[in-house]
Amino acid sequence: MNARVRLEKQQNRSGDPQRADQGFGRIAEEPPPHFAGTDLDGIYAFFARNGYVVIAGCLSSGELAHLNGFYDRTQRERPDAWGLGPRKPHHRHQGLIFSQPLLDYPELDPYTRHPGSYPAVCRLLGGEDRARFSEFNFRETPKNAGIGSQNFHHDATRPDRFTRVPYMPVDWLCAVHYLTDVEPGTPAFCVVPMSNRFETLRDAYESLGDAYREAPLFAPAGTCILYDTATWHCRYDGDGRRPRRTWHQYYARGGWLPSSLPHTDRYVRPPTPCLTDWNLFPERLALHTDPAVRLFFSHWNTAQCEWVASGFSDAVRRSMPRGYM
Ligand SMILES: [Fe+2]
Numbered sequence: 001m002n003a004r005v006r007l008e009k010q011q012n013r014s015g016d017p018q019r020a021d022q023g024f025g026r027i028a029e030e031p032p033p034h035f036a037g038t039d040l041d042g043i044y045a046f047f048a049r050n051g052y053v054v055i056a057g058c059l060s061s062g063e064l065a066h067l068n069g070f071y072d073r074t075q076r077e078r079p080d081a082w083g084l085g086p087r088k089p090h091h092r093h094q095g096l097i098f099s100q101p102l103l104d105y106p107e108l109d110p111y112t113r114h115p116g117s118y119p120a121v122c123r124l125l126g127g128e129d130r131a132r133f134s135e136f137n138f139r140e141t142p143k144n145a146g147i148g149s150q151n152f153h154h155d156a157t158r159p160d161r162f163t164r165v166p167y168m169p170v171d172w173l174c175a176v177h178y179l180t181d182v183e184p185g186t187p188a189f190c191v192v193p194m195s196n197r198f199e200t201l202r203d204a205y206e207s208l209g210d211a212y213r214e215a216p217l218f219a220p221a222g223t224c225i226l227y228d229t230a231t232w233h234c235r236y237d238g239d240g241r242r243p244r245r246t247w248h249q250y251y252a253r254g255g256w257l258p259s260s261l262p263h264t265d266r267y268v269r270p271p272t273p274c275l276t277d278w279n280l281f282p283e284r285l286a287l288h289t290d291p292a293v294r295l296f297f298s299h300w301n302t303a304q305c306e307w308v309a310s311g312f313s314d315a316v317r318r319s320m321p322r323g324y325m
Contacts, residue, residue, distance in 0.1 A: 032046075054224075057116070095142060121175065125252075132296060132299045156172055172250055173228065178219055190216040190234050191232070191233045195232040196232075
């Protein structure tokens with residue numbers, strides 16, 4: 001669906017509050033700036049204002065070849081893990097997802113703190129020792145997948161985001177890396193800039209006024225988009241002819257933040273809670289010999305605690321959602 005048709009479709013809907021989450025069709029006229037991964041001040045300033053940022057050229061051609069080869073190999077060897085086998089996929093209508101590939105593939109470990117985006121991740125989460133791992137998955141929107149529009153939504157949020165001062169650092173960050181080119185007609189990651197402190201998309205639309213825009217992010221393979229999980233976003237419709245592959249990694253903020261008020265030692269923000277109750281970290285990362293790596297993989301949910309207590313038992317892993325082997 002092209003932008004004009006989408007605009008008309010959405011304008012028809014915009015008077016209906018029941019349909020507001022599907023967008024208002026006010027598409028950004030200009031693409032946002034694409035920052036170099038080394039421009040940490042520029043990245044921080046843009047992100048702090050808009051709730052997302054685009055970083056150019058994060059992945060090399062060799063890494064893109066490796067990761068696309070990983071998709072081809074694992075879709076052939078482990079179709080169930082991608083939702084391609086007889087087992088029902090855990091994410092219906094959202095294309096293919098390989099959830100938790102880190103469990104069995106140490107070849108992916110270097111990507112978890114990738115030099116193209118990790119310095120920016122640390123800066124946005126409050127410092128080098130503040131970034132924590134949450135989740136890592138691969139997704140594919142195949143050609144002619146027949147998947148429907150994805151509603152605008154936000155991911156996990158914390159209630160204090162409406163009142164805390166300062167707002168930064170964020171609670172969770174998600175990094176979406178494009179592994180294939182995303183051009184008009186390709187399903188694009190789409191954000192509503194400055195929408196991370198609104199309860200509903202309609203609130204954002206009415207409060208932002210003329211500044212409200214829906215911004216589909218077109219960019220070549222290797223680009224990384226970092227967004228605050230509270231920012232409203234969706235997968236913007238493609239024309240069905242162009243497939244898309246994306247690597248998604250979520251990060252949380254670690255450590256306690258002290259109050260900025262004078263004459264107090266009161267701590268005001270605890271480490272961000274776990275993003276999910278099912279995501280597991282493999283033994284080689286959770287119990288790594290390097291304390292910095294252990295700290296990065298230290299946000300264990302209760303499923304992880306039980307798996308660790310079992311000695312990382314295969315049977316316990318298999319009993320958990322998405323623990324397939
Ligand atoms: Fe999302």
